[in-house]
Amino acid sequence: MDVIQVPRIDGALLFMPTPHVDERGFFSRTFDRDVVARAGLDPDAFVQDSISRSVRGVVRGMHVRSGAGEAKLVRCSYGAVFDVVVDLRPHSPTYRNTEFFDLTGDNQVTVYVPAGCAHGFQALTDPSDVSYRIDRAHDPSEDVSIRFDDTDLGIPWPLPVTLMSERDKAAATLAMATARLS
Template sequence: MRATEVPEIDGAYLFASTPHADERGFFCRTFDAEVIRSVGLDPYSFVQDSVSRSARGVLRGLHLRSGAGEAKLVRCSYGRIFDVVVDLRPSSPTYLHRALLELSDETQATLYIPAGCAHGFQALTSTADTSYRIDRPHDPAEDVTIAFDDPDLAIPWPLPPTSMSRRDREAPSLAEALKQKES
């Protein structure tokens, strides 16, 4: 594994795996504490793992947490996703910048998203499994959602959304969500 900075988002990293493929399929390391530590992160701070399965066109996000926020490691373990990170940390040099990446099962790359950044993705394949590793227990009372189609963000989603949660469909604008995040 090797770590590279995501230039659009201060403190974000992409951890690239090296899948070893043969006639049986492939094998690759998807988490390495030493590589995580090499960029100044505590690999043992992650306390919960989750996975979502999405069909092509499903859109999830944009999500973040209020208060102390939540750092995440995100990986597409099966299929492909269009992944979006928006820096909402007012003191960050990349405040309001966004990173647009494709994560896939072919690369098994893992994206580190710092606390205070919003995250969302859209499934590009008929099935896309996305794994999350977060650094604090989830508390739904701290959930903040931003409209996926907020004009100030102008995210170029690659497909028309085929499905999304009610929470995501009814999400407030970026300006309203930022007020909620601060409370």
């Protein structure tokens, strides 16, 4: 498994596995404690694994947590998603930078999203399963949602948005969200 630094988001990493493919399908290591440790992360810090299933066109995000934030490993385990990370850490050298990733069930690439960065994705297939490994227990009082279509973000979502949660429909502008985070 190779680890690549994401140049536009300080501290973000891509974990690039090598799926072993044959006539049966594939086998891929999706988490390796030693690789994570060599990348400078504490593999024991992750306390929760979650999965979401979305239909084509769904947007989930943009989500970030206030307080100490939340770091996570994100991987599309089935289907394909257009994944987005935005650096909202005011003292980061990559503050307000945005990066996009094509995550698929075929490539099994994992994105490490540092605490203080907003994250979201759009499902490109029906269905798309996204797996998360999170470093803090969920506290709903710390949830911050940013409008997916905020012009200050300028995210080029590849498909028309078909569905989103009520929380995401009522999300704050980037300006309002960053005020809440500071």
